[in-house]
Amino acid sequence: MKGVERYAGFTPIDLVDRTWPGNRIRTAPRWLSTDLRDGNQSLANPMTPERKLMMFELLVDMGFTEIEVGFPVASRSDHDFVRMLIEQDRIPDDVRITVLTQAREELIEQTIDCLKGAPRAMIHIYNATSPVFREVVFGMDRNGCKDMAVRATRVMMDGAERRLRGTDVAFQYSPELFNETELDFSLEVCEAVMDVWQPGEGRGIILNFPTTVERSLPNVFADQIEWLGRNLSRREHVCLSVHPHNDRGTGVASAELALLAGAERVEGCLFGNGERAGNVCLVTLGMNMYSHGVDPGLDFSDISAIRRTVEICNEVPVHPRHPYGGDLVYTAFSGSHQDAIKKGFDELERQALTRDLPAGELPWRVPYLPVDPKDVGRTYEAVVRVNSQSGKGGVAYVMSAWHGMNLPRGLQADLAAKVQAHADAMGGELSPSLIGTLFVQEYLYHGDASEAAGWHTPITASLYVDGAFDHCGPRADTFRTLGALLGPWGIQVRVVHRTGRSLDHEELEPHQRLLGGCSREETVIYAECALGDEVAWGVGIDADIATAAFLAVRAAGTRLVRETHTSRAVSVAAVGH
Ligand SMILES: CC(=O)SCCNC(=O)CCNC(=O)[C@H](O)C(C)(C)COP(=O)(O)OP(=O)(O)OC[C@H]1O[C@@H](n2cnc3c(N)ncnc32)[C@H](O)[C@@H]1OP(=O)(O)O
Numbered sequence: 001m002k003g004v005e006r007y008a009g010f011t012p013i014d015l016v017d018r019t020w021p022g023n024r025i026r027t028a029p030r031w032l033s034t035d036l037r038d039g040n041q042s043l044a045n046p047m048t049p050e051r052k053l054m055m056f057e058l059l060v061d062m063g064f065t066e067i068e069v070g071f072p073v074a075s076r077s078d079h080d081f082v083r084m085l086i087e088q089d090r091i092p093d094d095v096r097i098t099v100l101t102q103a104r105e106e107l108i109e110q111t112i113d114c115l116k117g118a119p120r121a122m123i124h125i126y127n128a129t130s131p132v133f134r135e136v137v138f139g140m141d142r143n144g145c146k147d148m149a150v151r152a153t154r155v156m157m158d159g160a161e162r163r164l165r166g167t168d169v170a171f172q173y174s175p176e177l178f179n180e181t182e183l184d185f186s187l188e189v190c191e192a193v194m195d196v197w198q199p200g201e202g203r204g205i206i207l208n209f210p211t212t213v214e215r216s217l218p219n220v221f222a223d224q225i226e227w228l229g230r231n232l233s234r235r236e237h238v239c240l241s242v243h244p245h246n247d248r249g250t251g252v253a254s255a256e257l258a259l260l261a262g263a264e265r266v267e268g269c270l271f272g273n274g275e276r277a278g279n280v281c282l283v284t285l286g287m288n289m290y291s292h293g294v295d296p297g298l299d300f301s302d303i304s305a306i307r308r309t310v311e312i313c314n315e316v317p318v319h320p321r322h323p324y325g326g327d328l329v330y331t332a333f334s335g336s337h338q339d340a341i342k343k344g345f346d347e348l349e350r351q352a353l354t355r356d357l358p359a360g361e362l363p364w365r366v367p368y369l370p371v372d373p374k375d376v377g378r379t380y381e382a383v384v385r386v387n388s389q390s391g392k393g394g395v396a397y398v399m400s401a402w403h404g405m406n407l408p409r410g411l412q413a414d415l416a417a418k419v420q421a422h423a424d425a426m427g428g429e430l431s432p433s434l435i436g437t438l439f440v441q442e443y444l445y446h447g448d449a450s451e452a453a454g455w456h457t458p459i460t461a462s463l464y465v466d467g468a469f470d471h472c473g474p475r476a477d478t479f480r481t482l483g484a485l486l487g488p489w490g491i492q493v494r495v496v497h498r499t500g501r502s503l504d505h506e507e508l509e510p511h512q513r514l515l516g517g518c519s520r521e522e523t524v525i526y527a528e529c530a531l532g533d534e535v536a537w538g539v540g541i542d543a544d545i546a547t548a549a550f551l552a553v554r555a556a557g558t559r560l561v562r563e564t565h566t567s568r569a570v571s572v573a574a575v576g577h
């Protein structure tokens with residue numbers, strides 16, 4: 001591509017004995033949400049006070065204990081919001097608010113004033129340290145740049161001492177554009193800042209390392225963090241924090257590798273809001289941990305509510321494919337995915353029955369779904385959606401999840417072919433209710449239910465009985481009824497449970513089924529009727545098992561007539577029922 005020569009590559013870090021690649025993330029880091037600062041400052045319409053408060057309350061409810069609430073000198077509204085939180089006593093006891101300011105004396109003074117009356121607060125000072133900033137923006141050398149940080153720390157300490165007497169003041173320093181700064185210089189500046197602050201027992205410091213504009217691979221950032229962790233003095237009093245951005249689309253990877261490399265705290269935004277391509281997404285990071293069995297310490301159990309609030313506050317929509325929270329991320333359209341998901345759920349249900357445990361307590365082993373949608377407050381209905389890419393597994397899933405019917409394999413394939421033909425003809429997605437309508441039109445008997453029929457030509461009917469019969473005892477009279485009803489017409493009856501097991505002398509109880517939104521005690525019988533090489537399916541639903549069987553066979557027979565186009569094969573005669 002033209003112009004590529006204008007961009008310099010990045011230099012890997014010379015850290016041959018790096019240890020981070022073999023590490024694991026075993027505990028959650030400290031989290032800081034910067035939605036109200038870095039997130040807010042990136043919005044075309046910064047949040048109104050109402051939207052800010054909504055965001056603050058969401059963050060508190062989710063369990064954040066460190067919340068960057070603004071850049072008080074940036075605007076009257078940032079300032080007033082911080083004052084409102086303090087004056088209205090809205091900061092819970094376990095939450096520390098953070099405010100950001102540049103390393104400029106007058107701004108630091110105003111920032112301190114804004115915090116008056118706060119029970120506890122963090123003052124976060126930053127100045128850029130990278131060569132391009134030193135040369136282009138500040139016009140100063142390394143020493144000048146370091147002095148800026150040192151002076152700012154002194155001014156802040158002095159001001160806090162004098163004017164924030166009742167406040168528990170904590171301190172955070174960030175060398176902005178850390179990832180583009182020479183490592184030894186970042187270390188030098190941080191050491192100089194610490195020499196002023198004098199971290200010690202009960203007086204920690206947060207040193208926060210941003211990829212202000214992400215410019216290299218995440219492994220380079222991890223090397224930088226491991227190097228710092230090894231070389232910073234007073235290490236036990238330093239909380240090593242990272243603040244990744246997402247310019248290369250690898251903000252989450254940068255944060256995760258930094259955690260492997262020793263980072264103890266992560267700053268980011270919900271759903272990756274923030275400058276340019278955003279800050280690291282804390283939802284993705286937290287849920288990635290959760291999906292590996294590490295408690296993130298944040299509550300994502302109603303992820304859709306979190307997303308809705310974030311969308312209202314930011315006025316920026318969350319992408320439907322956004323990990324864990326997007327509309328489509330628990331949905332499969334393609335056939336083989338749907339098939340595997342359905343089998344995964346069936347197995348989970350089987351395990352739950354065998355082990356007498358709720359399915360929600362069993363280890364999660366459903367293909368194509370990284371976490372159980374229910375763990376984040378999503379339902380199973382949208383897990384499978386049907387279009388022309390779908391197969392029998394998906395159609396069977398919809399029939400089971402939406403219509404409470406567990407189709408035998410052969411009927412799954414039969415229905416899937418009809419659904420596929422419909423999807424090809426119409427395009428787009430087929431809703432569960434449309435699939436239900438197709439099913440009813442296709443497989444149920446639509447004649448008069450009180451009318452009975454006889455077949456003059458013998459056919460074989462395999463009757464598949466839906467419902468759970470595993471706990472029922474034998475009741476052979478039901479089969480005698482079926483035999484009496486179907487036998488005189490020369491129909492060979494074989495009754496099959498939905499697991500494939502033949503049911504000879506077992507109880508057939510109507511089972512609870514949800515159809516059309518109301519729960520009814522009904523039995524569903526699927527009849528696979530064969531006449532020579534021809535096979536047709538029919539479905540009977542009734543409170544009475546024998547009637548259900550009759551209707552199923554009748555429906556299948558009618559389809560055989562229709563599909564063979566011959567009245568010779570099956571002739572229907574009215575007999576008493
Ligand atoms: C990576 C980040 O997200 S950092 C946070 C960025 N957030 C914001 O900037 C939002 C809030 N900022 C603001 O409202 C304003 O920029 C203010 C109030 C802080 C400062 O406003 P102004 O004084 O008008 O300056 P302006 O916005 O043009 O910023 C440029 C000045 O800041 C200086 N500056 C930039 N960063 C820093 C820093 N970290 N420390 C000290 N000075 C800095 C620049 O050198 C420049 O100084 P100059 O005027 O002497 O050339």
Ligand SMILES: CC(C)C(=O)C(=O)O
Binds near residue numbers: 038
């Ligand atoms: C102030 C710092 C931490 C920052 O926001 C950044 O560098 O992105």
